Amino acid sequence: MPPRRFLAAALAVVAVTAGTTAAVAAPNPATPTTTLNPISSSFADTFADPSIIQGRDGYWYAYATSDPLVAGGPFGLMHMARTKDFGSWEYLGTVFTDATKPAWAAPGSFFWAPDIRYFGGRYVMYFTVTDTLANPGGDPAIGVATAPTPAGPWTATDAPVVAPKPDGNGGFFGTIDPAMLTAADGKRYLYTGGFYGGISVTELSPDGLHSVGTPTQVTVGDRYEGSYAVYRDGWYYLMGSSMNCCAGPTTGYSVFAGRSRSPRGPFVDATGASLNESRVGGTTVITQNGNKWIGPGHHAFITDAAGQDHIVYHAIDRGTPWLTDPFGINRRPMLIDRIDWIDGWPRTRAGLGPSDTRQPAPVTGSAAGIDSADPATGLWGATRQADDSLGGPAAAVRGIAATRQAAPGGSVRVEADVKLGSSFTTVLGGSVVATVSGSTIRVLAGSRTTSATLPADFDRNQWNKLSVQVLGNTVTVRVNDAGLGDLYAEAQLVVPGLKVRSAPVSWLGSAEVDNLTVRAVADPLRRPAAVPEAGMLLAGDEFDGPGLGAGWSWVRPDSKAVVADGKLSWPVQNTDLVGSGNNAGLLFHDTPAGDSWIAETKLHLDLGEGDVRNYQQAGMIAYLNDDDFARFGDVAIWKTRQTEFGRELVARASDGATSYGGAAIGRPAPTLWMRLAYHRNAAGEHVYRAGSSIDGKTWTWGASWVLPAGATPKLGIYAHGDQTGGTPPVATFDYLRFYESK
Incomplete structure (x- = not known):
């Protein structure tokens, strides 16, 4: 239909609606539900690697890996839970069950990391099988199962969707942690893999049950697992979790992102660094912030009825890190927090990280007098469809329909599960018109129009998700599987000066509609959270004397560390500080008085690229003793180069056994500026947050570690970890400075 006739028809719908039903303002919503992490505490001690989907019945269903649900409980065969409002x-x-698990799994195999999807009229779950009958002993593969409802019953296929991958040395790569994405090219993709072998993406058959073609590696080995992918504003975002998921009280797991115009990559971070190179990139999505939560990761995304994105993930309470005895199973409950898109990148609470206070829950249900579970009751001109076995009553639109109450004006979002007829038009405020007709999505607002094309094999006879959103002057219409960041097609139109008035939402055409929500759009937060800033110089050493200046002290002096030409040069020692290897030299400087300051150094350390140099490193350290410290270094980890903020402490008092884990931060480089921002919290604990820079101007701030209250830790520098037996690289420090913290 030509744009002018199209608009005239749409406005006629609004006129008919206005003349037939009173356009009264929507009532004020009830008191918003809040969440308090962990959200799984009412039914589980641990609910790791969560994924989540909204079912056709309106419930949100969450799934978790096969750890025991509670302390002392048995291992399960992956877990399921549901909520209507995220409050209960x-x-x-x-x-x-043992009778229904995949027949090709070896006895004793574990089932990890479920990824839930809906397409083709059924629910599809991908999951890790840690061992198969083909090569008993450790050949992980990806399984897939289908179900008519999100609660099951689940039927596994008779073979893996991604088979075990031999590593060429008699073992197998880590084919783990699946994440599926339906992309704009009409194809389905599955991301799989982990620290051993990296993450790869493979195309799936249209039914999602078989892999086809040749996989493409999208991340370097040794850095990422727990992938999840979403599409937003023309970009595919690949996110992965980094470092150790399960080191008890020293777990530094975190999530990072790269983006690409293609679902096959290459994925690069905000600085332009690739996720698939030795000096590995990644823009922080979530990392620990110094409160009780550590190791946040292995996540999924959801979008609520107000268009607000949320991250669902697991984390560890550093005060109660174990589900069993120390060095056993980690206690990893499920958490949820808001995602803000800052300068095109997803940030948890604008960069604040995991919350430990009450937060607004995801918005569920509808305004405008709509009962999302029975939408026909709030619509004029729609027919109530009989309950089905999955979704309950739906609404059938045949011709003209509208909400009985007015939708909010300004920024508004309309979303529903739909079975589309040949043409279906949504009208917002009499000025925004969105039509799905044939294979085309068309948007018209004011004098502007745009369109997008659905895949050739798009099945309009199945339930899909349709969203029409106006945010400021931008109209976005998307058709996708289940609202999980995937898409079949999206049309986006920017209209300067766009004003959407409060009016009933109207529809023209034919469709079945369920889970209908009409909501004001969440006000997006676009400014990042504050980060540490350096103020006045307080103390330090520029290494411009014939030797070390005042205020320095050693633990295990190293005569090879020398001051010359305005630098301290220190060959990386063949020593270490982790576990029982407490033989590394450490050089400390007096710290400023007060409860907050920032320490900074500039480090030159050429660790090469692509070869194994375990674990050459240098950097800064906050130190109580050899078994209680936080170490921030530029480090070689197998074939990658990373900036790691590691933590060691005594995890078992009975025998002094220690635990070590680390968090990755920023982008590594041969020349790296490094900062540790210190403050003392309300409990008297010592909190250190690490930041790095590749130019000395723009800083990436990452994870925080907390050292116990009491004596103030020492602060200094180190160069150790060489295990190669060859000529060690030389770490060169330009200075160590202390600044006031603004």
């Missing part, structure tokens, strides 16, 4: 949860049992 119901545990539903396990995904599989």
Whole structure:
């Protein structure tokens, strides 16, 4: 239909609606539900590697890996729970039983990291099988199962969707942690892999049950696992979790992102660094912030009825890190927090990280007098469809329909599960018109129009998700599987000066509609959270004397560390500080008085690229003793180069056994500026946050570690970890400075 006739028809719908029903303002919503992490505490001690989806029945269903649900409990065969409002949860049992688990899994195999999707009229779950009958002993593969409802029953296929991958040395790569994405090219993709072998993406058959073609590696080995992918504003974002998921009280797991115009990559971070190179990139999505939560990661995304994105993930309470005895199973409950898109990148709470206070829950249900579970009751001109086995009553639109109450003006979002007829038009405020007709999505607002094309094999006879959103002057219409960051097609139109008035939402055409929500759009937060800033110089050493200046002291002096030409040069020692290897030299400087300051150094350390140099490193350290410290270094980890903020402490008092883990931060480089921002919290604990820079001007701030209250830790520098037996590289420090913290 030509744009002018199209608009005239749409406005006629609004006129008919206005003449038939009173356009009254939507009532004020009830008191918003809040969440308090961990959100799984009412039914589980641990609910790791969560994924989540909204079912056709309106419930949100969450799934987790096969750890014991509670302390002392048995291992499960993956877990299921559901909620309507994120304030209360119901545990539903396990995904599989011994009788229904995949027949090709070896006895004793674990089932990890479920990824839930909906397409083709059924629910599809991908998951890790840690061992198969083909090569018993450790050949991980990816399984897939389908179900008619999100609660099951689940039927596994008779073979892996991604088979084990031999490593050429008699073992197998880490084919783990699946994440599926339906992309704009009409194809389905599955991201799989982990620290051993990296993450790869493979195309799937249209039914999602078989891999086809040749996989493409999208991340370097040794850095990422727990992938998740979403599409937003023309970009595919690949996110992965980094470092150790399960080191008890020293877990530094964090999530990072890269983006690409293609679902196959290459994925690069905000600085332009690739996720698939030795000096590995990654823009921080979530990392620990110094409160009780550590190791946040292995996540999924959801978008609520107000268009607000949220991250669902697991984390560890540093005060109660174990589900069993130390060095056993980690206690990893499920958490949720808001995602803000800052300068095109997803940030948890604008960069604040995991929350430990009450937060607004995801917006569920509808305004404008709509009962999302029975939408026909709030619509004029729609027919109530009989309950089906999955979604309950739906609404059938045949011709003209509209909400009985007015939708909010300004920024507004309309979303629903739909079975589309040949043409279906949504009208917002009488000025925004969005039509899905044939294979085309068309948007018209004012005098402007745009369109997008659905894939050739798009099945309009199945339930899909349709969203029409106006945010400021931008109109976005998307058709996708289940609202999980995937898409079949999206049309986006920017209209300067766009004003959407409060009016009923109207529809023209034919469709079945369920889970209908009409909501004001969440006000997006676009400014990043504050980060540490350096103020006045307080103390330090520029290494411009014939030797070390005043205020320095050693633990295990190293005569090879020398001051010359305005630098301290220190060959990386064949020593270490982790575990029982407490033989590394450490050089400390007096710290300023007060409860907050920032320490900074400039480090030159050429660790090469692509070869194994375990674990050459240098950097800064906050130190109580050899078994209680936080170490921030530029480090070689197998074939990658990373900036790691590691933590060691005594995890078992009975025998002094230690635990070590680390968090990755920023982008490594042969010349790296490094900062540790210190403050003392309300409990008297010593909190250190690490930041790095590749130019000395723009800083990337990452994870925080907390050292116990009491004596103030020492602060200094180190150069150790060489295990190669060859000529060690030389770490060169330009200075160590202390600044006031603004």
